[in-house]
Every structure is written in structure tokens, then in C-alpha cells.
Amino acid sequence: MHYSAWSLFWQGLKGNTDWKPAWREPQPKGRYDVIIVGGGGHGLAAAYYLSSVYGITNVAVIEKGWIGSGNAGRNTTIIRSNYLLPGNEPFYELSMKLWEGLEQDFNFNAMVSQRGVLNLCHTDGQRDAYARRGNAMLMAGADAVLLDPVGVRRMCPFLDFDNARFPIKGGLWQKRGGTARHDAVVWGYARGADSRGVDIIQNCEVTGFVMENGVCKGVETSRGTIMAGKVGVSVAGSSGRVMAGAGMRLPIESHVLQAFVSEGLKPIIPGVVTYGAGHFYISQSDKGGLVFGGDIDGYNSYAQRGNLPVVEDVCESGMALVPMIGRARLLRMWGGVMDMSMDGSPIIDKTPVDGLYFNGGWCYGGFKATPASGYCFAHLLATDVPHPTATAYRLDRFRTGAVIDEKGAGAQPNLH
């Protein structure tokens, strides 16, 4: 069923009795051309682009729980393409462009809202670094504006500009950045893929891989063996656990990241604002809740919940930047398991095992990358060649030394 203003009007007249489920609940077939492990945003996007762009429709997405139950439902919904390094920026700009056309493309309201992303700077050196980053963004076809303090004040008058320790010296503004509705992104991709013939198999855990002579021929699941021409793994925080089934150790540690949302308030935060002197970012959801977060907890964890020291740290950063949020009450907080790679950048690549492909290491930046990650993974699965914007995301780059380390923090995942 095509969604449109007319279908909404017509269903309204009929008392909303004719809406169909947005995707089927199929039984797994014995064999698919491509199996994608992981029904999050990235996995479903890959299935969607495989079927819509690359014409491969005999595809299954296998999900242990329900689709979007992992990090796709646990993020702070920010979309942006404000990276520095040439290995990253064209990829994220591809993602930004896909976000811009996404809702028309998959006929679903993902609530993409380009309300702007503002990175604040607090020293002259930081402003120079932002000027450099802004130029890198412009060269990759993105947009960037370097604001002076007056420009920032016009946009966000509520910030603590004259803080004695970290006065606000300006900011890097990406007008095309913003937020999207995380669940709708998952549902839109699922519906789009399903309507093109992709089987979305929920409540089906992948427990291992079918290996024949060192080649991956399918997956063992809690609902039986399913054979496949190619298997793509896109499971974020569970990457280590799943790939261990193929005997692989990864350049990845799983860490917990917490996020927070306040009670609903009148509109006060115009876009996404990030603090330059600590790790803190805040936006306001359409329901009015202040959505914010900060650093990962910093130790290996699969627990999907964090500890109080980081809660305190994030709230202190928030108070330093936006003193007025001290009056807001915290409504909810949650944790997600991040696949932190050793250089802070992702991996979209073949593995040493023929027939097995890997997409992971998204650290805590996976949401914004959802469309491009799916697109590039689909490209790799369909053609066996990396997409031109994702050529740097090799699995062996840590062996060859061609790492993509935006922060220059080295092989220390809890510092990225």
C-alpha cells in the first residue's frame, strides 16, 4: 500500500480499518542469495538497497529480537556529515544526501529534520581546527559555516558564553545536519525491503555459520539451518560474539554508551548543539524532551546499562554549557552496546572467509551513517567491490597501518 495524503484521508473516512501490516512475518526459506545478520537500521538499509538499487531480491534479514531493538532504538537520532579525514567525509556526505531524499525514496515519514548541527569551540586553536574541518567538509560537497560568538549568540542565546574557564569563541555550523526519527527509519527500510521481496525474519538468533572448505555457505539459527550465497554480518555491539562463530577476532571492543531524555518542554533548543570543552551534545525531540548524551562509560560491556559516574559527568557538562537545563527533570536514561573500533572508524569489508562479509565498528556514530552504510554494504555484497566512498573502511587497515583516526587517540577504543 502506497502511503500518501490521499490514503490517509481515505483511511480516515473508513475509520482506519484497512491498514495492512507494513511487512510480512515469513517463515525462513531453505536458501537465499544473500543473508544479512542483524535487523537494525544498517542491516535493513542494506537489504533495502540490495533489492531496490542492485536488483537482488532473494534476501533475508535475520534478527535475534525484533527489528530495531538494538542500537537503532537506543541512539540520540543525530544526522550530520562534519568529518575531517578524506576516508570518512565523502562517505558521511553520501549518507547526508541519502537522508535528504530518503522519505520520498522509501515512501515513509522518517521525520528527517534538517534543523542544523552546531559544534562549539572554546579556544583559538579549536577554532582553527574547526576552520580546517569546515574546509574539508566543503571540499567533499558538504556545507559548513564558521560562526563567530555573535553568530552563535543569535542562534543559541541561552548558552553560558562568558564561562570563566571555557568561554564560547564561536562554532562550526552544518545547516543540513539535524535529527531523524530512529524507529521510523527502521520501519521505513523494513517496509521498503519487504515490499520488494526481502524476508524479514524476527525472533531468530544466528548461532553459527555453515562452513564448507573454509567457505561460508549459510547460517545456523535457532529456527534451523539457512543456506546462502553470501552472508553479511551487521550486528554492531554483538560483532565480536557473532564473528567468533566464524573463528574471527576483530579490532573491536564493545562498550556501553548512555543517553538521556528530559521531561517534555516548550521549544528551546533550535538544533543540535555540541560542547567543545567536554563531551556533551543536546537536541530537542519533537515531543519536547531534551535528548542528550556524552562519553561512553569507558570499559568493556554488553550490559545495555551504564553506571552513575558518567551520568554525573554528562550532567555536569550540560550544566556548564546550558545552565538552564538544571531546572529540567530527567525522564529516562538508557544504554546501548557500541562496537568501538581501534581507530574510531567503521569497517565495511569482505572477511578472510569467502562468502562472509562484515559491517561494523561504528563506535557511537552509527545512526547518521545508516543510509550510506546500507548502501555501501549492499554495493559490496552485490559487486564484491567496495563502494567508492567506502574504500578506506578495510578490515586489514590495522595490519597495514592505514588507520582512519579522526581524534588521533590511537588504538584505545574508550578514547574515541
Add this chain to the structure above:
Amino acid sequence: MIINHPLLGPRDAQEFTYFGDASLINRPDWQAEDAAELFYEYLHVRDNPAGEHRELWYHEHGDRSWLVVTRNTLTHEISKVEIARDVALTRRHGQ
């Protein structure tokens, strides 16, 4: 989390900084034939287990000792805390 320091008793995990998997104690021999491969594995590749994990914590806001903490990554429960120096010495004498 509370880390039960072998010398100082129960301490808040906030006093510590986290370094990573305890295998980072076992620095490879830089003169080995396959040193490049060994250092690649040592520096970048991890077991990343869901469950019991031996890991290094540094008591930065305390006695500045390095500890090997055995902690469950699914529950955050800490089952064992050792002084990293003792672990390293035991390993050396064990060889």
C-alpha cells in the same frame, strides 16, 4: 562499580582509569621474526568476550597501582582483583 583493591579495600571505580584487556601485559618480543604480526595482534585485535573478562585498571586517584580485574561484561559483577605486578611476576616465574 566498586573495585575491591587488594591493598586498599573497596574503592569506587571512579578513582580508576580503564586500559583494556589484561593480555596487554604480555607485550610481544620486538626482536621476534614475526614481530610486526605479533604487535598487530597485541595492539589491535581483541577477544571482546560477553561474560568473564580480565582487564587492566589503573588506580589514578589512589595509590597508582595497576590492577587486573576479573569482571563480567554482561552484569558488571567483579569476581576477582589482583595486583597486575603480581600477575606479571607469576607469569614470568611460571615460564
